[in-house]
Structures are given as structure tokens and as C-alpha cells.
Amino acid sequence: MKHLSTLALAGVLLCGLGAEAISQTQQAPMAPPTPSAEATLLPVAVSPSDPHIRYIGRFDTSDAAGPRCAWTASSVELRVQGSALNVRLADGSSNRYEVFVDGRPASVLATQTGTHLYRVFQAPQSGRHTLTLVKRTEAFFGTTQFQVFQLPQGGKLLALPPRPPRRIEVIGDSISCGYGNEAKNQYEHFSADTENGAMSYGAVAARDLDAEYVCIAWSGRKMWPNNTMPEIYDRTLPLDPKSRWDFSRWTPQAVVINLSTNDFNGGAPDRQGWTAAYEAFLTRVRSHYPKAILYCATSPMMGGKSYDIAKDYLTQIVQDKNTAGDKNVRLLVFETQDAKNGFGADWHPSLKTDAVMADKMATTLGHDLGWKIARQEQVP
Structure with a gap:
């Protein structure tokens, strides 16, 4: 699959009235x-x-x-x-x-x-x-x-057509948010103008699979021990500590967890502490989605030794869960981003890298869940 570049809509007019800007x-x-x-x-x-x-x-x-x-x-x-x-x-x-x-x-x-x-x-x-x-x-x-x-x-x-029966949730950090994926290169710093969560790998993969998509992600968040995604995962509005999401309202068949980039920035975290925290979070997600396949994803922003160590940690986590009886916890391997596809802001994935990741994600989920690819998009 290849993915489609944003098309401009000619003739978009702007209107309003009175004191309303x-x-x-x-x-x-x-x-x-x-x-x-x-x-x-x-x-x-x-x-x-x-x-x-x-x-x-x-x-x-x-x-x-x-x-x-x-x-x-x-x-x-x-x-x-x-x-x-x-x-x-x-x-x-x-x-x-x-x-x-x-x-x-x-x-x-x-x-x-x-x-x-x-x-x-x-x-x-x-x-x-x-x-x-x-x-x-x-x-x-x-x-x-x-x-x-x-x-x-x-x-x-x-009336809209019926909701698609397929549902995917992605839990992650800046990569899943589409941080800077529309930037010209890695030297351009982040801005709202260059972040496009609608073209992030998860969103594109979901459209390719004709699935509803929910993204629970925040740049800079970790799995453990501080500034973590688990701290805010249950919130309906992440900026409101009192808001609590009712998980019975929407149940995915697949959940992709892409949290490791910030944990390994500056060196590998303590293996026992990090893997225990990750496994505890998987248990928590499983309590909300008993039948979903849970994917532990590697980070495309890591390479070399740090990538290998993180992948090893994740492999252990998957094996631990499988041994404990949860066979629906699996590893999703995103390769290190390729320089030939360019980079987004601050060395984040570009639209082309998002497309590569989307292909891998859609192919993997399609195979595991028996979902045929419903749509193919293209990016530059």
C-alpha cells in the first residue's frame, strides 16, 4: 500500500456574523x-x-x-x-x-x-x-x-451509514501524535502547523482497514517512572484530572502501545522496574478490553544498541504475558526510520515514515484479525 497526499479544496469560503469572530x-x-x-x-x-x-x-x-x-x-x-x-x-x-x-x-x-x-x-x-x-x-x-x-x-x-465494526486504539507518545510529520526536515522545530495526527501511522492504518480509530497519546510521555501515559490514560479530557472515561462506551479489537522512545532517551531504564510497569499497564488495559489483541510496538526513532535493548525488553514482556496465559499480547516491530524517507521536526517520523509504519501495522492487524485491507492511500 501507498498513501495519499493532502489535497487542497478550492473555493473554501469563510463566513460568520456580528460579534462572533x-x-x-x-x-x-x-x-x-x-x-x-x-x-x-x-x-x-x-x-x-x-x-x-x-x-x-x-x-x-x-x-x-x-x-x-x-x-x-x-x-x-x-x-x-x-x-x-x-x-x-x-x-x-x-x-x-x-x-x-x-x-x-x-x-x-x-x-x-x-x-x-x-x-x-x-x-x-x-x-x-x-x-x-x-x-x-x-x-x-x-x-x-x-x-x-x-x-x-x-x-x-x-443519516450516516452504520459504524464500521472494526475498532483500533493506539496508546503512545509524540510518534503516535504525528509530531512534526509535515515539517520540511529534522532541523525544523515543532509547531501546531506541522503536527498532523490525521496522517499519523495509526490513523492511516485505521483508514486502510476501514476501522474506527482512537488515539491516546501525548508527546514526551513515558511508560515509567515519571511523566507517564498510565497517569492520564483513564481520562476523557487529559487536561482534567477529574474526568474519567467510561470504557464500556467503545471497545477495540486491537490496541497498539507505542511507548519506549522517551524511556530510553539517555540510556536504558532499569529492566525490572520498566518491564514490571509495562506488564502492569498491559494488565490494566486488558481489564478494559478482555478480548482485544494487545501489541507492544518498538520505536522507529531508536536505532543501534538502544533499539536492540528496548526490543529485548518488549520481547520479554510479551513472553511473560504469553507464559502467564495471555496469548493475545504480541510484539509489533517498527524498524528504525530510514533516512531516505526524510525526517519530520526534531528527527521525528516524516509522512513517508508514517506511511511505512501504517503499512506494517495494517498488514499485521489484518493478518491477525482476518481483516482485509479496505482502502489504499498514497503519500508523496
Whole structure:
């Protein structure tokens, strides 16, 4: 499989009204977001709780004003009859959303701090379209609340097709977030503009397998002993220590854990301490997903001796779990990233490396779960 580059959507217009500011929906490659001074309100308001709207990922619904999300690749999907779509968002920072139109990446929405109205789709004439907004940026950029959707006169939401039965969760760090994967090279430092969680290896593999995708990842996080992913894994909103996710709401058949890069940065951690912490986390994940295959992944950002040591640790963990009776814990080997595929910001995986990883992940999960590849994308 090869993977598809982002396509620009011509003619994306920006509208809003009155005191509500509207921010620019930008086409890749992106420039710094520029708010628009005026905007046009669309007359048909749709509540964010409308049953025709599908939320994929961890969304907090405790606030009557609208669902809130923060994790990478959190998605909103809806099918419209109309020529345009507005959305009012309340954002704690400046996030980025990939806008997919009929399954193709079409434009990038750059949010602004505060509450604003955005035009996310514009067509020359009314028609039926499936629109998906996927959060490109990771949780530390803040939480987004979806407050209202708007359509032109005569516009309406249509029923979406049934949810796909396949579901994949990835738990990880910056690699899984798509940190800097759109940067020109390794010398370009990280920014919101170059992080694309919608094109990370997990997201691409999930689309190739026609699976719903949830990503629980945060740059810099470790498995053990500090600044760990297990500390925040149970949260619906990672920035809110009081929020707790209800795991019965969504159950994957496969979970990929890609946590080792930061643990081995500067030397190998204590073997007994690290493997014990990893195995305890696997036990915890297993308690939520009794039937899922759990994959322990190697890191493509490591090479040489550190890669070999980390792989050895992970191999031991898998063997320990298998010996204890859990045969559905397996090793997923991502090779060290190849320089010929270029690098993202700060030596992170590029889009091409993400595509290589996606191929490996989709092929492995497809084989183990009996899933046929449903789609093939291409990247440059």
C-alpha cells in the first residue's frame, strides 16, 4: 500500500456574523491562521447533540453547551444535504483540524482561542456530502467544544451509514501524535502547523482497514517512572484530572502501545522496574478490553544498541504475558526510520515514515484479525 497526499479544496469560503469572530480555514501548506473580520451566519442551526452527528474518540458530554475533546485524532462526522457548513467552536488554544470531504483530506481548520464561528465547507451548489473533522493537534494545545452547526436554507443532516465494526486504539507518545510529520526536515522545530495526527501511522492504518480509530497519546510521555501515559490514560479530557472515561462506551479489537522512545532517551531504564510497569499497564488495559489483541510496538526513532535493548525488553514482556496465559499480547516491530524517507521536526517520523509504519501495522492487524485491507492511500 501507498498513501495519499493532502489535497487542497478550492473555493473554501469563510463566513460568520456580528460579534462572533470567524477564523480562517486554511489549505495545506499552512500559514499562520488569520481571523476574518466579517462572516455570514447560516440560517439552519443544528444542535451538537443531534443524533445524525457521530463523535469518534473520547468526548466529554457533561456540559450542556456541547461535547468537548482534546486527544489527538478525535473526530466528528456528519452527512449533509447542502452547499456549506459552519461550526461554532470554543477553544482553549489554537488547534488544527483536518477537514475530510467525502473521504478525502480537503482543507485545514485553524482554530483561535475563545468562541468563534468557522466555515468548514463550501460547495458551488447543494449536494450530499460526508464531512469529517479530525483533530490534528495533540492534547496540550487545549480542549475544543462543539457548540452548534449551521447549514444554508433548505440544508439538513442526513443519516450516516452504520459504524464500521472494526475498532483500533493506539496508546503512545509524540510518534503516535504525528509530531512534526509535515515539517520540511529534522532541523525544523515543532509547531501546531506541522503536527498532523490525521496522517499519523495509526490513523492511516485505521483508514486502510476501514476501522474506527482512537488515539491516546501525548508527546514526551513515558511508560515509567515519571511523566507517564498510565497517569492520564483513564481520562476523557487529559487536561482534567477529574474526568474519567467510561470504557464500556467503545471497545477495540486491537490496541497498539507505542511507548519506549522517551524511556530510553539517555540510556536504558532499569529492566525490572520498566518491564514490571509495562506488564502492569498491559494488565490494566486488558481489564478494559478482555478480548482485544494487545501489541507492544518498538520505536522507529531508536536505532543501534538502544533499539536492540528496548526490543529485548518488549520481547520479554510479551513472553511473560504469553507464559502467564495471555496469548493475545504480541510484539509489533517498527524498524528504525530510514533516512531516505526524510525526517519530520526534531528527527521525528516524516509522512513517508508514517506511511511505512501504517503499512506494517495494517498488514499485521489484518493478518491477525482476518481483516482485509479496505482502502489504499498514497503519500508523496
